[in-house]
Amino acid sequence: MTFLWAFLVGGFICALGQLLILKTNWTPARILVTFVVLGALLQVCMVFDSLKQFAGAGVTTPITGFGAGLVKGTFENIDKYGFIGIFTGGLTAMSAGIAVAIVSGLVIGMIFKSRSK
Amino acid sequence: MDRAEYAEYIKKITPKSKIWSSLLRAFIVGGLICLLGESLNALYKMWLPNYDQTQIGALVSSTLIFLAAVLTGLGVYDKIGYFAGGGSIVPITGFSNSITSAAMEFRKEGIIFGTCANMFKIAGPVIVVGVAIAMLCGLGYFIVGLFI
Numbered sequence: 001m002t003f004l005w006a007f008l009v010g011g012f013i014c015a016l017g018q019l020l021i022l023k024t025n026w027t028p029a030r031i032l033v034t035f036v037v038l039g040a041l042l043q044v045c046m047v048f049d050s051l052k053q054f055a056g057a058g059v060t061t062p063i064t065g066f067g068a069g070l071v072k073g074t075f076e077n078i079d080k081y082g083f084i085g086i087f088t089g090g091l092t093a094m095s096a097g098i099a100v101a102i103v104s105g106l107v108i109g110m111i112f113k114s115r116s117k
Numbered sequence: 118m119d120r121a122e123y124a125e126y127i128k129k130i131t132p133k134s135k136i137w138s139s140l141l142r143a144f145i146v147g148g149l150i151c152l153l154g155e156s157l158n159a160l161y162k163m164w165l166p167n168y169d170q171t172q173i174g175a176l177v178s179s180t181l182i183f184l185a186a187v188l189t190g191l192g193v194y195d196k197i198g199y200f201a202g203g204g205s206i207v208p209i210t211g212f213s214n215s216i217t218s219a220a221m222e223f224r225k226e227g228i229i230f231g232t233c234a235n236m237f238k239i240a241g242p243v244i245v246v247g248v249a250i251a252m253l254c255g256l257g258y259f260i261v262g263l264f265i
Binding site: 002003006007008009010011012013014015016017018019020021022027028029031032033035036037040043044056057058060061062063065066067069070071073074075078082083085086087089090091093094095096097098100101102104105106107108109110111112113114 | 136139140141142143144145146147148149150151152153154155156157158171174175176177178179181182183186187189190191201202203204206207208209210211212213215216217218219220221222223224225228232233236239240242243244246247248250251252254255256258259262
């Protein structure tokens with residue numbers, strides 16, 4: 001059942017992004033930032049965890065999951081380590097994704113040339 | 118004709134059905150990417166029973182990011198993006214695509230000053246804003262925690 005909800009909720013978030021593109025002509029960077037902030041706010045309001053329970057990757061795969069993960073990691077590290085968690089939590093939680101993105105971007109950038117369209 | 122008038126004109130001549138079809142395409146492709154994420158999640162859970170959900174989640178995101186980088190290198194992701202619009206930008210794969218395509222685009226200016234210096238041109242703001250907002254929320258959470 002989670003599979004169906006992952007598809008529906010994930011698709012809905014992406015369609016929302018497309019609607020923003022059509023109505024505002026924002027650049028991809030701005031769209032991404034908007035959804036990261038949205039995810040972070042949903043996590044702060046403690047809505048994100050229940051959404052995750054129910055739609056799984058439908059909410060974590062869109063970039064909203066990145067914002068939510070940063071906030072969740074920060075809160076968890078504060079609970080565990082106190083003050084220092086404010087600074088260590090976010091990037092620790094998202095470290096795998098960022099590291100893989102950097103390394104694969106670098107390697108692919110070195111192997112393939114940009115095609116002109 | 119100034120900018121506002123031109124925007125109005127474009128709005129008038131854009132058929133309604135075009136908007137719905139682009140929303141539908143974004144919905145389907147974005148949904149499929151999320152479905153792939155959910156499937157990977159189930160697979161990894163089966164293969165790696167010792168991992169907790171946080172680690173499984175990190176692995177799923179990493180896989181999607183890597184896949185998107187390879188597809189970008191092969192020029193496939195751009196084609197998906199042309200078809201899906203927001204459906205290819207909003208998922209974490211779009212984040213990866215923005216890094217890899219910048220890395221490829223600036224390769225001609227050298228690896229250090231081209232690729233390395235420019236790969237976060239689009240994705241950079243995401244990390245900067247994300248980290249800043251997480252720290253701000255964390256500060257609030259810490260202060261509130263002091264009083265309860």
